Amino acid sequence: MNSTLKRVFLCGSFVLWGGCTSSPPTAEVEGAEQKASPLSRDEVLDRFSLPELASAANAFKVVIDEEAPSEPLLKECVISGAEALRWMMPLKELIDTKTEEERRVYVENPMSPERVRQFEACEKNCTCGAFLTLLEPVREPRLKPARARARHRHYLHRLRERATSLSPRESLTCARRQSWLCRSPLRSYLEREAANGAL
Numbered sequence: 001m002n003s004t005l006k007r008v009f010l011c012g013s014f015v016l017w018g019g020c021t022s023s024p025p026t027a028e029v030e031g032a033e034q035k036a037s038p039l040s041r042d043e044v045l046d047r048f049s050l051p052e053l054a055s056a057a058n059a060f061k062v063v064i065d066e067e068a069p070s071e072p073l074l075k076e077c078v079i080s081g082a083e084a085l086r087w088m089m090p091l092k093e094l095i096d097t098k099t100e101e102e103r104r105v106y107v108e109n110p111m112s113p114e115r116v117r118q119f120e121a122c123e124k125n126c127t128c129g130a131f132l133t134l135l136e137p138v139r140e141p142r143l144k145p146a147r148a149r150a151r152h153r154h155y156l157h158r159l160r161e162r163a164t165s166l167s168p169r170e171s172l173t174c175a176r177r178q179s180w181l182c183r184s185p186l187r188s189y190l191e192r193e194a195a196n197g198a199l
Contacts, residue, residue: 039185054130059175060084077182090193110148126174128162
């Protein structure tokens with residue numbers, strides 16, 4: 001096989017084969033992932049969005065709260081309550097840092113269409129609380145133009161309503177959608193950080 005085709009390329013956040021158009025055999029991708037260096041903290045923050053980190057936190061919280069689950073939360077892997085509890089501390093640190101970064105971006109561009117889409121979709125992935133935490137400390141006079149302040153108040157109210165009305169059943173539904181966690185470098189990072197913290 002041509003040596004070029006044997007190299008594994010990274011295109012965005014996806015591992016691809018021979019460029020950004022076709023995928024390699026599964027076993028070879030797994031081998032490449034195993035050889036890849038673990039992500040650093042900064043790399044994790046660059047790769048994962050605030051909604052992704054918040055969705056992971058919701059999944060771990062569900063695992064922790066469910067003392068005797070009838071079945072694994074995620075079909076692809078088993079995460080115990082003890083593991084989820086250990087991983088929550090390094091995950092919270094990531095979320096706090098990401099929230100501060102995103103808050104600065106929001107103040108600079110509060111009218112971003114992408115941000116509005118995230119606010120509107122927060123119920124689907126149980127991230128309304130994370131966005132509420134992002135918005136609450138923002139001082140309205142810093143937001144420009146003037147209509148951005150009205151929109152800020154609107155979403156602050158809506159996010160607060162949605163975050164406080166989240167039911168355990170909805171949290172469980174959101175958590176079950178996070179199967180990406182099982183093979184994610186985020187999980188590997190949290191495992192490593194939790195182990196280092198226990199030393």
